[in-house]
Amino acid sequence: MNQKPLVLKILDIVSVLLLLAAAHLAIFVAPTEKVMGNVQRVFYFHVGTAWVALIGFVVTAGLSVIYLVTKNLKWDRIQVAAIEVSVVFFLITIILGSIWARPAWNTWWTWDPRLTTAAITELIYIAYFMLRQGIDDPNKRARFGAVYALIGGLSAPITFFAIRLFRTIHPVVVAGSNAEAEGSFSMTGDMLQALFFALFAFTIVFIDLLWNRIRLGNVQDQVEELKLKATW
C-alpha cells in the first residue's frame, strides 16, 4: 500500500557505501598509533557510534516535550524509533570501548564516570521499552514513554557529575584533555580525516535506520488497527 520512497532506497545504498568507505579509511588510510598499535583504530567507530547515539538521546528528550504538548502519536513513533536505534548504537559503542580498553587499560571494564554513565543511560532506555511493553493503550503508552524518556534524559547528566566524585581515566581526545587519562593520544591530520568521515558516515546511517524504523512503526500501527477491525 505505501511503497518505500525512492529517496530512502537511495539512502540505504549510500549509507552502506559510506560505512564501507569509513571502514576503509579507519583500517587502511589512517596511520597506526605509535603506542597502542592497531587496536586504536576501534576509536573511529567508537566515537562515531557514540556521537549518533548521544544525538539520538538528546533528540529524544525534545520529542518527549513535543509529544506531551501536541499529543500527536506521530511524535511518539519517531521517539520510539530514535531510542531503539540509539540504544543499539550505544551498545556498539560500549562493546567497542571494551575491546579497546582491554589492551589499553588492561581491563574490559572499569567503573569510570563515562563508562558508568553510559551503562546507566543504556539501562534507562532499556527500562523505557520494558515500561512500554506493560501498557496496551497506545495513547497511555506514548504519554508514559515520553514522561520516562524525559525524566531519564534529565537524570543522565546529573549521574555523570555524581560519578565524577570518583576519579576518571577515560581519555578526552576531542577538545580538552584529562591529565589523569590513560591511553590518550594526539591526532594527526589523517586520523582527523578518518574520524570526521566516520562521524559523517554514522550520521547518514543513523538517519537511514531511523527513517526505516519510523516506517516500520507506521506499518505496525496499521497492522494493529486491522487486527482490531478483524476481531470486531
Added chain:
Amino acid sequence: MKQSSEQLSVNSNYVRAIGAIVWKDLRAEFRSWELVSAMFVFSLLVILIFNFALELDVKTRQSVTAGVLWATFAFAGTLGLNRSMALEKDRGCLDGLLLAPVDRSAIYFGKFISNLAFMLIVEAIVLPVYSVLYNANLFQPGLIMVILLGSVGYTAVGTLLAAMSVQTRTRDILLPILLFPVAFAVLLSAVKASGGFLEGADYSEIAFPINLLIVYDIIFIAASFMLFDNIVEE
C-alpha cells in the same frame, strides 16, 4: 485587592488539598501500620543479609556503613512507594482523587509528602537500631541532613514513577527497574556525603555531593510537578 484575596483562597485551597491527602494517608497508616512495619522489617532483613554478605567487622564497617544504609533505604523505599500507589489504584481511590476539583499536582504533592513521611519514619527507626547493633553513633546533624535531602530526591522521583508503574501490567516488578537508574545520582551522592560525615571529612569534600543532592531535589520536584498531569490523565 479582590484579586489578591482570590489568589490567596486558591493557594490555600491547594495547600488544603495537599494536607487532606497527607492526612488521609497518615491516618490510614496509623490505624494499620501495614506499610511502615513492612518497610521496617524488610530493612532489618536487608541489614542482616549485608551483615553476613559483607562480614561487617569493625574495620569494614567504617568504610561501608553509608553504602549499607542507603542500599537499605532504597530497597525499603521501593517497597513503600509501590504499596502506597497500589493501594490507591486497587480500590479505585485514585479515580476518586482525580474527580476532586483540585489541581492534579496537589495529588502528586500529597502522595509525595506522605511517602516521604513513611520513608523518614522507617529511617528514624532504622538509624538507632543500626547504632545499637554496631555500636556506632549515627546521630550527627550532618548525616541527618543528608538523609533528609536524599530521601526527598528519592521519593520525589519515586512517587512519579510509582504512579506510572502501578498502571502497567508488570506493576509488581517494574518500579525498581524504572527507579534505580534514574535515582542512581541521588543514591551515589547521598552515599558519598553520608560517608564523608561519618568519617569526619572536611566540609570542602562533602560540599559537592550535598550541592548535587540539592540540585537533584529541585530539578526532580519541578519536573514531577509538571509531568504528573500526563500520568493520571484518562
